[in-house]
Amino acid sequence: MRPLVRTAALNGYVELSRSLDVDPRTLMKRVGLDTADLAVQDRWISGPAAVRLLELSAATSHHDDFGLRMAELRRFSNLGPISLVVREEPDVRSALSLLLRHEHMYNELLHARLSEGNGLATIKVDLRLAESGPARQATELIVGAFTRILRGFLDARWQPLSVWFAHGAPADSARHRRMFGTGLEFDREFNGIVFYADDLDAPNAMADPQLRSYARQYFDAIAATPRDTSVADRVRELIEALLPTGRCSIEQVARSLGVDRRTVHRHLTHSGETFSSLLNATRARLAEQFVASPRRSLTEISDLLGFSSLSAFSRWFHQQFGCSPREWRKEKGQEQHPGLG
Template structure:
């Protein structure tokens, strides 16, 4: 299966794109992603599509530092639920090791590794995209986010010994030097950050020892509940692909890096078919969308992947026993006011 990442990987993408004068909606649709879906930070989307989007955006904006500009806008909370646990770790070493060990909770294509030798600590980063693809912007985003993560624990004035990239230097290094300082290097053997190992002993000033046990218990329960199954993966991709009008089993299989028969086989073990899962997903989304009076029924038809409003109307009546307009009116009517 091809790796997935949380929507949070594109946190602030729309704002950054607009500030640089490029159209984020058009670029996202080009790679099969839905801008509206970014509102749900914990939804999973194809990692390769994110990597392609960042490269297209960098080219459109003529900014070789696009990934780094995105990293500058990241916040600690963008890591998702795991950030609550990391905040209570006793020191920087414990926090980094936990982040590396549980990276699949927030990004399945990220491969990071912490090593310590000869007084130095090296945090290496690589990406497993599941296919051959340019990923300069994604690499710089990942390294930039990890640099910012270390800064949270080591202080705003902290600076590593070296920040390394295996790709070549950009024409303008101003953003890289502003972000990393004068220690950034290109054409190196790996992507990552080198710093003194003793810095990992820095106590975590955010940590509350009384809360640490509760945070760990929460994390353990969360890790089990977020154990993503193949059915979950397919359902997530259906939600992502419906608004694009390209929600087919071939498209889902391609995003997962398998053939359509493999998808059919995985769904069959759960007693589902692709059609039944699409219908169930549409039904669940329709209840949420139609209940919102600020959305037009034509817009909802598009978000649910129908080629025309009339097709949506027929489907809705079959599923709910009334027209979408009647169903909405019943939900919005508070009923008679008692005397």
């Protein structure tokens, strides 16, 4: 399966696109994504599609610093659950080591490594793309994000000694120089950041020593099992995200994963599942939660579960639970308030 990235990697994309007079919905559709995908940070989408989206957005907006503009919108929390642990590490070295060692928890495309020598430290960045194609914007977004992370660890005024990019210089590098300082170079041997190795031993400015043990306990719990244990888990996540859009199909799921439907079918078969079985199970789980709560109308629930009409939802519900949604809601209400029955 092609690598995935968390939707948080596109944090601020909609707002930035609109500010540059670009329609984000149209561009996302062209690469097989949907703006609804961005509603929840912990969803996962196709990494190659996200890379293509950034390139397309730069070309359409006529701003070849689009990736850097995205980096300026990044927050530390965009890294996901691991951010809670990394920010409590005592020094920059341990924080960076943890972040790089567990990069699969927030971006499966990314391959970053830290090296030291002659008093210098270097973070080199690569993207694991199975297909050839430009990745300038994604690369600059990632290098910019790492620069902002280091400033969070050290000081908001911190500057790297140099920042290298393997691609050529843009027509206007003003934004790049504001972000990275005077040591900016293009057409170099790698993409990355060079700084004094002494900075690695500096205390982490974000850390609270009292919270570190709690953060470590939390991290040990979420890192004990790899996030990506099966394709079925990925498909379940996508089904739940796509249901409210009314476009939850195996074709759309396959596009989000960056493969064709036959590949999805083959992987699900190996795990003893089918797309229909996962769709039905996800709907059933959500229906139990939604119908039991009186805060949502049955029509709203029907829409959230991707049914074309309330009658279609009611027929499906009766087949699953042996009663109508109204009867289920009434029964659950009596269980919660037996004195009112």
